[in-house]
Amino acid sequence: MIETVVKKEHDIIVVGGGIGGVCAAVAAARQGASVLLIEKSINLGGLATRGLISWYEPLCDGEGHQMIGGMGEELIKLAVASGLDDLPSAWGGEEKYGAPTRKRYSTHFSPTFFSLALDRWVLDAGVELVLDSHATYPEMEENLCRGIIVEDAGGRSFYPARMVIDATGDATVAYRAGVPCVLGENFLSYWVHDFTYGTAQKYVDDHNLAKFRRWNCTGSAANGTGHPAGMKTFHGDSAEEITEFILTGKDLIRKKYEGMERDEREIMTLPEMPQFRTIRHIVGKVTFEGTEDGVVCDESIGATGDFRCAGTHYTIPYGTLYHPDYPNILAAGRIISAVGEGWEITRVIPVCALTGEAAGVAAAMALAYENNADRVPYANLRTRLEENGVLFSIDGV
Numbered sequence: 323m324i325e326t327v328v329k330k331e332h333d334i335i336v337v338g339g340g341i342g343g344v345c346a347a348v349a350a351a352r353q354g355a356s357v358l359l360i361e362k363s364i365n366l367g368g369l370a371t372r373g374l375i376s377w378y379e380p381l382c383d384g385e386g387h388q389m390i391g392g393m394g395e396e397l398i399k400l401a402v403a404s405g406l407d408d409l410p411s412a413w414g415g416e417e418k419y420g421a422p423t424r425k426r427y428s429t430h431f432s433p434t435f436f437s438l439a440l441d442r443w444v445l446d447a448g449v450e451l452v453l454d455s456h457a458t459y460p461e462m463e464e465n466l467c468r469g470i471i472v473e474d475a476g477g478r479s480f481y482p483a484r485m486v487i488d489a490t491g492d493a494t495v496a497y498r499a500g501v502p503c504v505l506g507e508n509f510l511s512y513w514v515h516d517f518t519y520g521t522a523q524k525y526v527d528d529h530n531l532a533k534f535r536r537w538n539c540t541g542s543a544a545n546g547t548g549h550p551a552g553m554k555t556f557h558g559d560s561a562e563e564i565t566e567f568i569l570t571g572k573d574l575i576r577k578k579y580e581g582m583e584r585d586e587r588e589i590m591t592l593p594e595m596p597q598f599r600t601i602r603h604i605v606g607k608v609t610f611e612g613t614e615d616g617v618v619c620d621e622s623i624g625a626t627g628d629f630r631c632a633g634t635h636y637t638i639p640y641g642t643l644y645h646p647d648y649p650n651i652l653a654a655g656r657i658i659s660a661v662g663e664g665w666e667i668t669r670v671i672p673v674c675a676l677t678g679e680a681a682g683v684a685a686a687m688a689l690a691y692e693n694n695a696d697r698v699p700y701a702n703l704r705t706r707l708e709e710n711g712v713l714f715s716i717d718g719v
């Protein structure tokens with residue numbers, strides 16, 4: 323028998339320290355809950371930092387209206403303050419690199435400095451953090467989660483909690499708890515950060531560090547090289563698939579450097595997690611389909627635009643964050659209940675911040691309602707989110 327050490331209880335456990343998870347943890351701690359954040363790697367930020375996805379999609383609708391406030395805005399400012407880019411002047415930036423190159427409220431950021439900044443941001447909010455700790459299984463009593471089993475360098479532990487937020491990016495906790503889930507599908511993507519003699523020259527000429535670093539990517543349909551002909555798509559839910567996804571991507575990226583002089587290029591960083599856009603998402607009380615352009619939903623947790631096109635406006639339903647049969651488990655980030663266009667709209671960094679913040683506030687409020695997310699009075703949730711600067715209005719934009 324493997325011994326399981328029982329650790330101290332927390333009001334709320336957040337599993338996964340990506341953008342959804344850090345926002346959920348900080349939001350819950352700011353509501354006064356005791357919060358433990360469990361992260362299986364040693365750096366916070368998830369895909370946004372360890373996955374090298376260092377482009378913060380816009381907080382605005384592309385027509386001059388801000389759609390996302392709250393932690394989505396707090397984090398973009400943190401990213402800029404600790405990073406290598408600026409915001410457009412229309413959104414409070416200084417345009418220190420000369421003529422504005424873009425209009426939208428978005429930015430490039432440094433994954434390394436952003437990750438360093440996230441540590442402080444989380445700890446300053448009073449969140450307890452355990453790194454290099456792999457949450458393996460939720461401990462279930464009927465449909466209630468009593469805590470999380472964790473494997474770490476010391477062995478196996480059980481961390482009790484009253485509410486649990488799954489921010490794993492693949493819904494590990496919710497799926498293993500029995501929450502209905504749906505698998506996603508991915509084209510091959512393998513992105514690295516590099517620099518070349520040419521980008522170094524641009525950096526010197528323009529004194530702009532953002533021009534030094536370059537994305538070099540392969541596989542993804544989005545980067546023009548296309549998914550390799552005949553290659554299957556990937557779900558990303560088994561070691562075999564993840565290994566094939568990574569090794570194929572590495573082979574293709576190696577080929578892209580063949581023929582370049584070795585003293586004229588360097589790869590700065592390889593991704594430290596597989597760049598799957600979607601692995602698994604929960605089926606919630608409500609599913610956001612992205613067909614609701616311009617419609618204010620009844621119980622929304624905030625507004626957003628669509629990063630891919632200007633002039634579109636959505637509100638995201640609270641019911642996307644949980645399944646009512648599993649009332650003390652909430653989802654945050656890219657695993658919320660969203661499909662099709664709704665998934666595209668909600669999977670990006672600012673919207674993961676929005677859903678993370680809402681999950682954190684809702685979990686903290688649920689403590690007063692028998693740890694039941696479905697019993698949280700919506701009007702009170704909305705008031706608290708508004709107090710945090712979350713934006714709801716899509717009227718008049």
Ligand SMILES: Cc1cc2nc3c(=O)[nH]c(=O)nc-3n(C[C@H](O)[C@H](O)[C@H](O)COP(=O)(O)OP(=O)(O)OC[C@H]3O[C@@H](n4cnc5c(N)ncnc54)[C@H](O)[C@@H]3O)c2cc1C
Nearest residue numbers: 338340341342362368369379457490491597655656670671
């Ligand atoms: C190729 C690609 C390009 C993209 N481009 C952009 C872009 O340009 N701009 C943009 O805004 N968004 C982009 N995105 C989307 C965006 O990066 C992600 O959807 C978002 O960052 C996801 O955040 P998250 O917190 O939901 O999940 P993740 O970032 O996946 O975080 C999950 C965290 O949970 C941890 N974890 C997982 N399982 C466990 C466990 N069992 N125990 C403990 N910890 C665990 C992981 O280590 C990770 O830190 C892109 C995504 C991809 C793949």
